[in-house]
Amino acid sequence: MHTIDELQKRGQMIDKIVDQLLPITRPKELYLASRHLMDVGGKRLRPAMLILAAESVNGDINKVLPAAFSIELVHTFTLIHDDIMDQDTIRRGAPAVHVKWGLPAAILAGDTLYSKAFEILGSVDADSNRIVQCLKVLANTCADICEGQWLDMTFVRSAEVSEADYMEMVEKKTAVLFAASTLIGGILSGCTEEEADALWEVGRTTGLGFQIRDDVLDLLTPKERLGKNRGSDLIEGKKTLIAIHALKKGVELEHLTRGASEEEIDAVVQKLHESGSIDYAMKKAHQLVREGKAKLEILPDSRAKELLKELAEYMVTRTY
Amino acid sequence: MHTIDELQKRGQMIDKIVDQLLPITRPKELYLASRHLMDVGGKRLRPAMLILAAESVNGDINKVLPAAFSIELVHTFTLIHDDIMDQDTIRRGAPAVHVKWGLPAAILAGDTLYSKAFEILGSVDADSNRIVQCLKVLANTCADICEGQWLDMTFVRSAEVSEADYMEMVEKKTAVLFAASTLIGGILSGCTEEEADALWEVGRTTGLGFQIRDDVLDLLTPKERLGKNRGSDLIEGKKTLIAIHALKKGVELEHLTRGASEEEIDAVVQKLHESGSIDYAMKKAHQLVREGKAKLEILPDSRAKELLKELAEYMVTRTY
Numbered sequence: 001m002h003t004i005d006e007l008q009k010r011g012q013m014i015d016k017i018v019d020q021l022l023p024i025t026r027p028k029e030l031y032l033a034s035r036h037l038m039d040v041g042g043k044r045l046r047p048a049m050l051i052l053a054a055e056s057v058n059g060d061i062n063k064v065l066p067a068a069f070s071i072e073l074v075h076t077f078t079l080i081h082d083d084i085m086d087q088d089t090i091r092r093g094a095p096a097v098h099v100k101w102g103l104p105a106a107i108l109a110g111d112t113l114y115s116k117a118f119e120i121l122g123s124v125d126a127d128s129n130r131i132v133q134c135l136k137v138l139a140n141t142c143a144d145i146c147e148g149q150w151l152d153m154t155f156v157r158s159a160e161v162s163e164a165d166y167m168e169m170v171e172k173k174t175a176v177l178f179a180a181s182t183l184i185g186g187i188l189s190g191c192t193e194e195e196a197d198a199l200w201e202v203g204r205t206t207g208l209g210f211q212i213r214d215d216v217l218d219l220l221t222p223k224e225r226l227g228k229n230r231g232s233d234l235i236e237g238k239k240t241l242i243a244i245h246a247l248k249k250g251v252e253l254e255h256l257t258r259g260a261s262e263e264e265i266d267a268v269v270q271k272l273h274e275s276g277s278i279d280y281a282m283k284k285a286h287q288l289v290r291e292g293k294a295k296l297e298i299l300p301d302s303r304a305k306e307l308l309k310e311l312a313e314y315m316v317t318r319t320y
Numbered sequence: 321m322h323t324i325d326e327l328q329k330r331g332q333m334i335d336k337i338v339d340q341l342l343p344i345t346r347p348k349e350l351y352l353a354s355r356h357l358m359d360v361g362g363k364r365l366r367p368a369m370l371i372l373a374a375e376s377v378n379g380d381i382n383k384v385l386p387a388a389f390s391i392e393l394v395h396t397f398t399l400i401h402d403d404i405m406d407q408d409t410i411r412r413g414a415p416a417v418h419v420k421w422g423l424p425a426a427i428l429a430g431d432t433l434y435s436k437a438f439e440i441l442g443s444v445d446a447d448s449n450r451i452v453q454c455l456k457v458l459a460n461t462c463a464d465i466c467e468g469q470w471l472d473m474t475f476v477r478s479a480e481v482s483e484a485d486y487m488e489m490v491e492k493k494t495a496v497l498f499a500a501s502t503l504i505g506g507i508l509s510g511c512t513e514e515e516a517d518a519l520w521e522v523g524r525t526t527g528l529g530f531q532i533r534d535d536v537l538d539l540l541t542p543k544e545r546l547g548k549n550r551g552s553d554l555i556e557g558k559k560t561l562i563a564i565h566a567l568k569k570g571v572e573l574e575h576l577t578r579g580a581s582e583e584e585i586d587a588v589v590q591k592l593h594e595s596g597s598i599d600y601a602m603k604k605a606h607q608l609v610r611e612g613k614a615k616l617e618i619l620p621d622s623r624a625k626e627l628l629k630e631l632a633e634y635m636v637t638r639t640y
Contacts, residue, residue: 030470081431085424104405104473107427108466111401111434115462118438122456128448135455139438146432150350153424 003310010051011044013061014069021069021120022113033101033109034116037076041092041227046071046178049206049311050185053199055304056296059189066124067134067188070117071181074138077113078145078177080106085153086236093227114142126188134184141180148173155239166241170211171204178207182308198295202308205292210315212285215240216278217320219269225320231256231265241284245277285316323630330371331364333381334389341389341440342433353421353429354436357396361412361547366391366501369526369631373502373519375624376616379509386444387454387508390437391501394458397433398465398497400426405473406556413547434462446508454504461500468493475559486561490531491524498527502628518615522628525612530635532605535560536598537640539589545640551576551585561604565597605636 001009018038024031047068054064082088083096084106090096098106121135151169155161182203186196217226218233219242233240235256246253251271256264272278289312299305321329338358344351367388374384402408403416404426410416418426441455471489475481502523506516537546538553539562553560555576566573571591576584592598609632619625 027467027470027474029474030467081427085427105470107401107405108470111430112463112466114431114434115459115466118459119456119463122452122459128452132442132448132451132455135452136439136442139435139442142435143432143439146428146435147347147350150347150425150428154347154349 003307003314006307007043007045007048007311007314010048010068013051013065014044014047014072017065017069021066022073022116029101030105030108030112033097033105034112036094036097036100036109037079037092038072040094042072042076044072045210045311045315046075046181049178049203049308050181052304052308052311053182053185053203054189056199056299056302056308057186057189057191057195059185059191063125064185064188066120067184068181070121070138071177071184073113073117073120074142074145075177077110077117078149080110080113082149085149086232088228088232090223090228093224121184124188130187130190133187137180137183137187141176144172144176148176152238156237158239161239161244163241163244166239166244167208169239170208170241174211174214175204175207178210179203194298198298201295202292202312205288205295206312206315209285209289209292209312212241212281212288213316213318215242216281216285217318219265219272219278221320227320230262231260231268234265234268235260241281242272242277245280246272246275249275249277251275251277282316289313289316323627323634326627327363327365327368327631327634330368330388333371333385334364334367334392337385337389341386342393342436349421350425350428350432353417353425354432356414356417356420356429357399357412358392360414362392362396364392365530365631365635366395366498369498369523369628370501370505372624372628372631373505373523374509376519376619376622376628377506377509377511377515379505379511383445384505384508386440387504388501390441390458391497391504393433393437393440394462394465395497397430397437398469400430400433402469405469406552408548408552410543410548413544441504444508450507450510453507457500457503457507461496464492464496468496472558476557478559481559481564483561483564486559486564487528489559490528490561494531494534495524495527498530499523514618518618521615522612522632525608525615526632526635529605529609529612529632532561532601532608533636533638535562536601536605537638539585539592539598541640547640550582551580551588554585554588555580561601562592562597565600566592566595569595569597571595571597602636609633609636 022035050068050071051061051064054061079091080097083091084098088096089099097109121138122131124131148169152173179200182199183196186199215233221230223230235258254268292312293309296305296308342355370388370391371381371384374381399411400417403411404418408416409419417429441458444451468489472493499520502519503516506519535553541550543550555578574588612632613629616625616628
C-alpha cells in the first residue's frame with residue numbers, strides 16, 4: 001500500500017469512532033457546531049502519526065485509538081478558535097464555525113472539544129501512571145499552542161521578527177501537537193524513555209516541516225484544493241519563514257487586502273520565487289524532516305517505522 | 321474565627337501560590353491577560369470549598385492546594401469567555417479581559433488558563449489512580465459548563481423556559497464546578513465512595529444556591545459593590561428563576577437596554593418583589609442548601625464539616 005493509502009486507512013479508524021466518542025447529544029446545536037469541521041473533512045494526520053508511533057513500538061492500535069481521537073479534537077478546537085482570531089471565513093472548503101453559528105457558539109464549540117479531549121484521553125485503557133503522563137503532555141502542549149498562536153498574532157504587528165522567532169512560534173503553534181501525538185502513542189504502548197525521546201523528536205520535526213510546507217501551500221494552491229482562501233498569510237501579514245527571508249533580502253511585499261485578486265496574489269508569489277524565499281523555506285522543511293527521520297533509527301525495524309518516515313516526507317511534499 | 325475569616329484564610333492560600341503556579345512568563349502580555357481577573361479580585365469560594373472538603377476527610381491542605389488553584393483557573397477561564405459571549409464589560413470592578421486586551425487575546429487567555437488547570441491538576445502529589453479520577457471529573461465538569469452556558473444563551477431567545485430547564489442549566493453552568501471542587505478535595509485526600517458522594521452533593525446544592533443568590537444580587541446590589549453592572553440579567557434577557565416565576569405569574573417585564581437608568585432597573589425590581597418572584601427564588605436557594613447540609617451528616621464531626629455548612633449558608637445569604 002502507498003503512504004497515502006496507509007494514512008487514509010488510519011484516518012478512517014478515527015472517522016469510525018466519531019459517533020461513539022462525540023455523539024450529537026443535547027444541546028444538539030452545540031454538538032453540531034463542535035463536530036462541524038471534523039464532519040466536513042480533514043486528513044487526520046496527527047491521529048495517524050499517533051497510531052503509527054504506537055505500532056512502531058509494538059502497541060495495540062485499538063487501545064490508542066481514543067487517544068488519537070482526542071488529539072484530533074484538540075486540533076479541531078484550535079482551528080475553530082484560530083479562525084475567529086484570524087477572521088478566516090472558510091475552512092476545509094466549508095464556512096468556519098463562527099461564520100455558520102456565530103461568535104459565542106464558536107467559542108463554546110471549541111471549549112467543548114477541549115474538554116472532551118481530556119475526558120476521552122483520561123478514559124483510555126492503560127496504566128494510570130501512563131495516563132497521567134499523557135494528560136500532562138497534552139495539557140502542556142495546549143498551553144504551548146496558546147503561546148504560539150499569541151506569538152503568531154503579535155508578530156503581524158512587528159517589523160523585527162527573526163527566523164529564530166518564527167521557529168519558536170511554529171514549534172509551539174504547530175509542532176508540539178505532532179510531537180505530543182507520537183509521544184502519547186509511544187507512552188500508551190509502554191515504550192522506553194529512549195524511544196519516547198525519539199518519537200517526540202520525529203513528531204516535532206515533522207510538525208515543523210508540515211507548517212513550513214503549509215505556508216508555501218497557502219501561496220501556491222488554488223482555493224478549491226486548499227479548502228480556504230489562497231494568500232491568507234499575505235493578507236493577514238503573517239511572518240512566515242518565506243516572508244522573513246524575503247524581507248531580509250529587501251523584497252518589498254505589497255500589502256494585500258481581503259478580496260485581493262488572483263493576479264495580485266500571483267504577482268507577490270512571483271517576487272517570492274525570484275528572491276528564492278520559497279525555495280529557502282522548502283529546503284529548511286526538508287532538512288528538518290531529514291533530522292527527524294534520523295532520530296527514528298533507534299527503533300526496531302518495522303513497517304510502521306518506515307511509514308512514519310514516509311509520512312514525514314509526505315508532510316513536506318504534499319500539494320494540499 | 322467567623323466563616324468569612326476562615327474563608328479568607330483559605331482564599332489567601334491560593335493568592336500566595338499564584339506567582340509560583342502561574343508566573344508571568346513569555347509571552348508576557350498573554351500571561352498578564354490570563355491573570356488579570358485573578359489579580360483584581362475574587363473570593364476564591366471554589367478553592368476554599370475544595371480545601372475544606374479535604375480537611376473534612378482528614379486530608380493534607382498543602383497537598384490539595386494546587387488542585388484548588390486549578391479549580392480557580394477553570395472558573396476564571398469561564399468568566400473570561402462568558403464575558404465575551406455575554407458582551408459584559410466590567411468584572412470584579414475592572415474592565416473585562418476582552419475590553420482591555422481585545423477579543424483574540426481574551427479567547428487565548430481563557431484557553432491558556434484551561435490548559436494550565438489540567439497541567440497543574442495533573443502534577444499534584446497523589447496516587448496516579450486518584451489523579452486520573454480527578455482529571456476526568458474536571459474534564460467532564462468543563463464539558464458540562466459549556467453545555468450550561470449554551471443553554472443559558474439559547475434560553476434568552478426562548479419564551480418557553482421552565483423551572484426544570486433553569487435548574488438543569490444552572491446545574492451545568494455553575495453547580496458542577498462547586499461539586500467538582502468538593503469531590504476533588506475528597507478524592508485527593510483518600511475519602512471513601514460514600515464520602516465522595518456526600519461531598520459532591522454538598523458542592524452541587526451549594527453551587528445551585530450560590531447561582532440563585534447571584535441572580536438575586538444582580539438585581540439588588542449596587543454596581544460598586546457587585547463589581548459589574550447591576551441588572552445585567554434583565555438587560556440580556558436571561559431566564560433566571562426569578563424571571564421564570566414572574567413570567568408564570570403574568571408579570572410583564574419591560575425590555576431594558578444597555579445603559580438603562582437606576583430608576584428603570586428599580587421599577588422592574590419593584591415588580592419582581594411584588595410578584596413574590598425574588599422571595600420564591602430565595603426560598604428555593606435556602607431549601608437546596610438545607611438538602612446539601614443534610615448530606616454532610618455522614619462525615620465525622622469536625623470544624624471543617626461545620627465550616628462547609630456555614631459556607632453553604634453564606635452562599636445564599638451573602639450581599640455581594
